[in-house]
Amino acid sequence: MLKVKSVHTYYGSIHALKGVSLHVRPAEMVALIGANGAGKSTLVNTICGLMKPNKGIIEFQGESIQGIGPEEIVRRGIALVPEGRQIFSTMTVEANLEMGAFIHRRNGRQVESDMERMYERFPILRERSQQLAGTLSGGEQQMLAISRALMSRPQLIVLDEPSMGLAPLVVKEIFRIVQELRREGRTILLIEQNARAALQIADRGYVLETGKLVLQGDGATLLNHREVQRAYLGKGARQIWDA
Amino acid sequence: MTPRDWRIFVITALFIGFFPWVVQPVKAISHYVDVMVFAGIFTIVCLGISLLMGYAGQISMAQAAFFGIGAYTSGILTARFGLNPWAAMPAGALLAALVAWVVGIPALRLKGHYLAMATLGFGVIVHIVLSEEVAWTGGPSGMVDIPGLQVVGLKLKSELGWYYLVWTVVFLVLLFCFHILHSRVGRALRAIHEEESAAEAMGVPTARYKVQVFVLSAVLASLAGSFYTHYVTCLNPSSFNLMWSIRFILMVMVGGMQSLWGALLGTVLMTFVGNEWLHVFADFEVLVYGAILLLVALFLPKGLVSLVPRRAAARSI
């Protein structure tokens, strides 16, 4: 469904992605893990059109999409739940959802029924529908960000660090939601630094390190791979954690 | 100053020194000396703008107001109170410094558009005061019969005398500014421009420095205003309105904000353009100004000096 072929992206003078290739098949959940500064965000931004790759090919459903602006990429069917949530904090929860469906704005009935479904999924959002989104708690904001992305009826959902900055219980809740999405048969690219949680629910995973993919494989294999812990926790960490 | 700056300094000084010798004998351009006196006076203002806006990154749309404060203080103290112009000049500078300090402390907490609007509003207020306080300033019709300058008891009559006096001051100010830039103060100013919070975290009292460089630019504008007053010996508030603040900024922008040489080059160039060639447009001169401003801001935001390849930079990369 999504194919990224040897993509190079520069972030200012920094060579942030050094030839990354990966793919996501329909109805598959793929996890991308890696330490801070490994280039995960650059990869997400490159896929979603916020940054242009300097070299390489990105294909979505057989069409090349590199260099296309993010407005158009949503229309092609990729929705991003961005790192740090990026909700419209000065607008109400309801308006946030409505904006999520901006590309379907002419289809009022569909938007309304989709919104109803989001409220059913997350009753707390219905309760707060008239509140400013910025006054929500971190976990509620994350739910809002996910619902907003779903409102565009995407074929592929890119989740960028959904557990960031959330309390352990809330993280669990968010992962439950992600798992649910996967069970519904949605295609998901999950970027996480919570390696274990991500790999446990993913079909396959990739490990990114200083701009390069160093490992790939199915979730369970990666989970037990010593290199994963090395990539994420640094060299020798395995001994420390296993000691 | 770097060796390169010294070389340019010497060449510029030689050029300025010999300029009247070349142009004065030629009748058609002998008045260029007069134009250059104005150019020198404006350069003093523009060096301040370069420090304030180009290096420290703080926007001021009020430089004409400080220019006016100096001009009117000199004018009023000498014409109405018979004070010696050389004594009136520091008085004007002091007043400008005081005003800049009082306005600058709250204003420079603002950034970008807000700071621009605040200084712009302040500039308009000063202009209104100059036009309204008829008893002091003569109101919209201005002041006449302001005494000229005397140097060591001799009345400075000729344009040539003025020329050398003003350009000596310009070079002294230029040295002063260069010395500041190549010191801990200059580095702090540039740091504020680039990464204000990092500068603050490295121990630069950013608020104080911003106010200080604002005061310095006001003092320079005020000094220039005093020279202007005694040179033209008459005053009119329309020389100190918003349009003049914009003209000063345009001068610096044309040459290059982030270079003292750019400020000097741009000021001389734009003074000639304004005095010599835009007259044909008469009232529509302002349209031409607008167009130049727009084109420079869009296509040459770093000014003419950015067209000169910098050998040092080329070597370093």
Place this chain on the structure above:
Amino acid sequence: MDSFTFGAALLQYTISGLTIGVIYALVAIGYNIIYNVTEIINFAQGEFVMLGGLFAVFFTQTIQLPVSAAFFAAVIVTGCVGFAMERLVIRRARSSTVLSLIIITIAVSILLKGSAMFWWGKNPYSLPAFSSGRPFIIAGAAVQRQAIWIFAVSALVVICLTFFFRRSAYGKAMLASADNPSAARMVGIPVRQMILLSFTLSAAIGAAAGVSITPISLMEYDRGALLGLKGFGAAVLGGLGQFFGALVAGMVLGLAESFCAGYLSSGYKDAVALVLLLLALFFKPEGLFGSREAAKLKKF
């Protein structure tokens, strides 16, 4: 004039203050719309007001349109000027520094002012009032019919805008672009178009203010800057981006100015609004009505 008592004078100043205040509010709303979407403060905002007035003069006197038609024609033409400004100038300045952006909008304002002088000369022009008839006399104070029109136009603008931003998808999309441009792009909002729309809309509103005020206070090529500054004062005082705040703050400024002109000195009436602007910027830059909380949310 004998019957012109203290009370009547006070009322008279209040009415004229409110009238001009509403105009400032409209200018302020123009700033707010552009600021909301781009965080640019458009220094050419005042020129839109001037252009509105002068275009209306052109349409009534040269083209001989009735005033009502001239009103809409002037608003539309000025809206096009705003459109052109964004398309031809602002869009090219996408990667400019704040200073360059400021200079660019100032340059546009100089160009608009210069062109207006080229076209209409330096004389002030008047426009017939939207409806003829003698002023209403209320408790000894005269209320010109045009003043009523000004209030009506402002009310209409405010209602339409409220509806637009609260109800329509485009209005909300503009707010979303303002709130978080990159997130807005990620949900498919064409942020560039929103910016274009904001310039057009804001020019049109400025023009509406300009046409409305011209029958009362005439219009000439160089009125823009001061109207713009005072409108900006209202925008800051009301909290940049706040429509209701702009309305109240505009009236506060208008009243302050009118009372200053009436009781202190007419020469300093222009300074009053500016002093209030500076005080607001220095001591309460979030404005009287802009909430600190919302400002914080925005930053976060």
Place this chain on the structure above:
Amino acid sequence: MEEISKSPAVPILELREVQMQFGGVTALRGISYGIPSGIIQAVIGPNGAGKTTLFHCVSGLLSPTSGEILFRGRPIGGLLPHRIAELGISRTFQHVALFKSMTVFENVMLGRHPRTRSGFWATGLRFPSMRREERRIAQEAMYYLDFVGLADEAELPAGALPLGKQKILEIARALATEPSLVLLDEPAGGLNMRETEELGDLIRRISETGTTVALVEHDMNLVMEISHRVLVIHYGEHLATGTPDEIKDHPAVIEAYLGEG
């Protein structure tokens, strides 16, 4: 190492119930902790746990919503960052915040700011005192560049350095302020393995000069190798603290970092 961490030294920095709130999100929920003088203190925790916010509060870029911060027993909460730098706390930034168009040398020279004095008059008129001071600044800046190993790049614009060297330059700039406590915000972020090892050596050498080092870091290997004590923050709360050995066996930490097993 062990001796330092176990000695009941007077904390150089003490946090008391520090809380920080933005809108509906609470970034710090009452952190209390003391950093003993002279050690290398690591602060770890998942992204968004509040580590950088904590550094911002200590260095004065944010003032905490409530709570107290004491530096050598003196309250510094709410002081301006430049005052805090003068008192002896310096820092680096997670997203490198160098003065990019200034040279490497000038960046470090700027770090000498809180320890030098010449103002506008002295510099503009080139007083002899100022010239002496400038010479001293240049010498000292060179010393710090040598210390971190960037002397060869002194004349390059800081923005032209590769990321790894930019991070090192930021450390040199911070050291030039002569801090008694230096805060390093993810110094190894984006560095490759060799660079990270060199960074570890550098941090040790800084510690040997008597400067207390606090670092936020994700590279667990680096943290475990060089730090004397580790503070774990999770969701704005103080989750655990101890020596690296104690931390690595801490069940709550393992869960926070790896998710439950």
